[in-house]
Amino acid sequence: MSVNGDPFYGSQGSLLTDIEDGLVVIKDGLVSHVGPYHVLAKTLDAKMPITHYPGGIVSPGFIDTHVHYVQIPVLASYGERLIDWLNLYAFPAEARFCDSNYATLVSQMFFDELVRNGTTSALAFCAVYPESVDAFFSEALRRNMSVLGGKVLMDRNAPMDLLDTAQSAYDMSKELIHKWHDKGRLGYAITPRFAPTSTQQQLEMAAALHREHPDTLIQTHIAENEAEVVWVRELFPDRAGYLDVYDHSGLIGSRTVLAHAIHLTEAERRRCSEADVALSHCPTSNSFLGSGLFRLRGVKEDKYRIRVGLGSDVGGGTRFSMLETMGEAYKVGGLTGYPINAIRLFYLATLGGAQALGIEDKVGSIEVGKEADLVILDTHSTPLLDFRSRDADTIAEQLFLLAIMGDDRAILATYVAGELAYCRDNANALLGSADGVGASGRQLPPR
Ligand code: GUN
Ligand code: ZN
Numbered sequence: 001m002s003v004n005g006d007p008f009y010g011s012q013g014s015l016l017t018d019i020e021d022g023l024v025v026i027k028d029g030l031v032s033h034v035g036p037y038h039v040l041a042k043t044l045d046a047k048m049p050i051t052h053y054p055g056g057i058v059s060p061g062f063i064d065t066h067v068h069y070v071q072i073p074v075l076a077s078y079g080e081r082l083i084d085w086l087n088l089y090a091f092p093a094e095a096r097f098c099d100s101n102y103a104t105l106v107s108q109m110f111f112d113e114l115v116r117n118g119t120t121s122a123l124a125f126c127a128v129y130p131e132s133v134d135a136f137f138s139e140a141l142r143r144n145m146s147v148l149g150g151k152v153l154m155d156r157n158a159p160m161d162l163l164d165t166a167q168s169a170y171d172m173s174k175e176l177i178h179k180w181h182d183k184g185r186l187g188y189a190i191t192p193r194f195a196p197t198s199t200q201q202q203l204e205m206a207a208a209l210h211r212e213h214p215d216t217l218i219q220t221h222i223a224e225n226e227a228e229v230v231w232v233r234e235l236f237p238d239r240a241g242y243l244d245v246y247d248h249s250g251l252i253g254s255r256t257v258l259a260h261a262i263h264l265t266e267a268e269r270r271r272c273s274e275a276d277v278a279l280s281h282c283p284t285s286n287s288f289l290g291s292g293l294f295r296l297r298g299v300k301e302d303k304y305r306i307r308v309g310l311g312s313d314v315g316g317g318t319r320f321s322m323l324e325t326m327g328e329a330y331k332v333g334g335l336t337g338y339p340i341n342a343i344r345l346f347y348l349a350t351l352g353g354a355q356a357l358g359i360e361d362k363v364g365s366i367e368v369g370k371e372a373d374l375v376i377l378d379t380h381s382t383p384l385l386d387f388r389s390r391d392a393d394t395i396a397e398q399l400f401l402l403a404i405m406g407d408d409r410a411i412l413a414t415y416v417a418g419e420l421a422y423c424r425d426n427a428n429a430l431l432g433s434a435d436g437v438g439a440s441g442r443q444l445p446p447r
Contacts (some may be wrong), residue, residue, distance in 0.1 A: 001057050001395060002034075002366035003347040006355070008300045012343050017366070018395040023050075024058055026372040029144075029417035034366055053376045056412055057398070059346070060365050061120025061373035062322035063353030066219070066259040066280035066311025068125040069110040069149075070094045070103075070132055073445070075315035081290050082225040085316065091159050093315075094152070097127035098161075103135035105445040111139050115422035117320045118375035118411040123219055123257060123280075123311075123357055124149035125191055128162050130172050137180040144184060144417050146363055146373065148217055150191035151176055155202045158193075166202040170209055177213050185371070185417070187359070189217040189257070195232045195245045207250030217255050217357065220246065223268075224260035225291045243268040252277055257356055259311055260285075261299070262292040273304040278356035281348070283328035285313035296329075297338040309353030322349040323406035330403060342400035372418035377402055381410040 005015040023040045025033040025048075033040055041050070073096070074089040097103045114122060126132040126149055133151045140147045153169040154162055164172065173190055181188035190213075192198045192206045210218055223229055223242050236245045243264065246252050254276040261279045264272070272279065281294045299306040310325050311317070319325060326345040333340040340348075354364025363373050379398055380386040385405045392398040402410055414422040 001059050001346075001399070003343055003351055004365045004367060006352065007343045007347050009302070009305065012341075015347075016343050016395070022058065024366060024372070024374065026415075026418040029372055029419070031366060031368055031370050031372050034368060053412060055379065057377040057379065057395075057402075058366065059118075059375050059377055060350040060363065061375050061414065061416070062118050062349045063309060063357065063364060064114070064119050064122040064312050064320070064322060065257060065278075065309030065353045065356050066125075066282055066313050067122050067317070067320075068313070068315060069107060069136060070097050070125070070127045071315030072106055072110060072113075073315075076318060077315070082228055082316075083231070085289060090315065091162055094127040094132075095159065095161055097132035097135075098129045100131040100135060102445055103127075103129075103132045104139065105443060107135045107139040109445065110136075111143055111145065113320045114145075115143075115414040115416070116411065116424075116427070117322065117408050118377070118414050119320065119322055120373035120375070120414065120416055120421075121146045121354070121357070121359065121363055122148070123189060123217065125193070125219070126151055128152045128154055128164055130176055133176050133180070137183070137186055140186055141184045143421065144419070145421075146185040146359060146371065146417075148187040148189045148219075148357060148359075150189040150217075150219065153190075153192040153202055153206055154197040155199050157197045166199060166205045169202055170205040173206075173209055174212075177209075177216060181213065181216055185362075187215075187217065187357075188213070189219045192218075192220050192251070194221040194228070195242065196228065196235060200236070200249065203246065203249035203251060210255070211250070214255065217257060218251055218253075219257045219259070220251070222246070222258040222261050223263040224286070225289070226263060229263050241265060241268060243271055247271065247275070255358060257309075259313065260291065260294070262286060262294050269299055269304055269306070272299070273306050276307070278307040278309065280309055280311035280313075280356065281329060281332075282311040282313035282317055282325075283332045284319050284325055285311075285317035286332070287328065288318050289316050293332050293336050295336050295338070296333060296340065297336065307352070307356045308348060309356035310348045319407075321407050323402055323410060325349065326403035327406075342396045342403055345403045346399055372415060374415040376412040376414075377406070378410050378412040378424075381406065381412075385410065
């Protein structure tokens with residue numbers, strides 16, 4: 001199953017490829033053929049190994065367009081909204097990432113969690129320390145994963161030990177770009193945290209760095225929380241609004257990914273469309289932090305056609321699972337009078353995410369020539385899903401059940417560039433092992 005175009009426009013049926021008893025042939029990490037088993041199997045070398053997943057659905061790997069790997073240690077922290085949550089939980093947690101060993105342990109846990117949830121690509125925030133970026137990319141490279149990320153830039157309104165300067169942020173980011181960008185399947189994202197924690201000078205230097213390296217991404221947050229929007233207006237009184245702070249600095253364009261975008265004005269949405277920026281919709285985070293409801297209808301309108309992907313936003317977000325994130329996106333759609341059907345939900349979590357990150361030529365769908373990042377979905381992973389799946393007459397009905405009822409248990413296997421990166425039934429054999437050892441057998445980070 002693969003959604004091979006944007007189903008918010010045009011005929012949805014023709015964009016969904018679903019082959020009953022299909023076969024995906026992988027050569028050198030790429031998809032070389034896709035088709036019915038009975039047609040393709042006889043064309044293969046007899047020695048070619050074939051893995052069968054009877055009853056499973058082969059989907060493109062999921063793409064998480066916004067996540068903070070350094071916030072795993074504060075996932076599910078109680079009681080605060082955005083700014084207080086940052087001060088009370090996120091900043092102290094991120095301060096620990098000056099320690100390379102700690103950063104390495106959390107990175108390992110992060111990538112274990114991604115593949116356990118069928119996520120094969122992500123755009124991630126690291127911490128301000130280059131060590132946190134090195135740990136992240138080293139681990140991704142070791143696993144040959146297609147991920148993007150970058151060092152957070154902050155030169156004000158955060159604890160002293162987390163601050164850089166406009167110049168040091170530029171210098172460190174440039175060095176990290178040289179070290180990691182385009183290495184293996186990695187990409188660098190220039191990462192000013194958000195307008196309140198950067199001076200005008202830092203935002204401008206971030207934009208200058210991007211002009212020098214135009215094939216990097218820019219990622220930041222925008223209009224997530226009403227108090228944040230008011231604060232930005234106070235900090236940048238000469239600007240027309242939140243988006244204009246970034247726009248005026250030179251940070252807005254087709255390589256920019258903006259997380260949340262809940263409280264954008266009509267004029268800002270128009271500008272996002274015109275500049276071809278991409279948005280990351282993070283429903284579990286927006287509910288958890290009480291930030292508000294993202295209005296997908298407003299950005300997918302025919303006149304705007306803004307690129308959108310889904311983000312977990314862990315640790316403001318509460319789930320790595322893109323299946324659960326699809327379910328939450330559906331509920332936010334319900335609350336805003338915009339039900340999102342299964343084809344659209346799966347698109348947002350796969351090709352839509354790839355398009356948001358500018359990697360759609362390589363991943364996001366199962367098509368010949370693309371990198372073989374795949375997930376095998378189990379429609380019988382719980383008694384209830386099994387029971388409900390018996391009523392699913394069409395692939396769209398089955399996918400909808402997975403989006404609403406599925407979670408990590410529905411991930412049977414995850415393939416990264418054609419190699420098995422996770423197999424649920426093998427991993428479970430390791431669960432319940434000695435204290436301090438995770439499901440993969442790794443050492444857990446210290447408390
Ligand atoms: N805005 C600025 N920083 C953050 C962060 O770490 N998480 C969320 N959810 N929003 C932010
Ligand atoms: Zn975030």
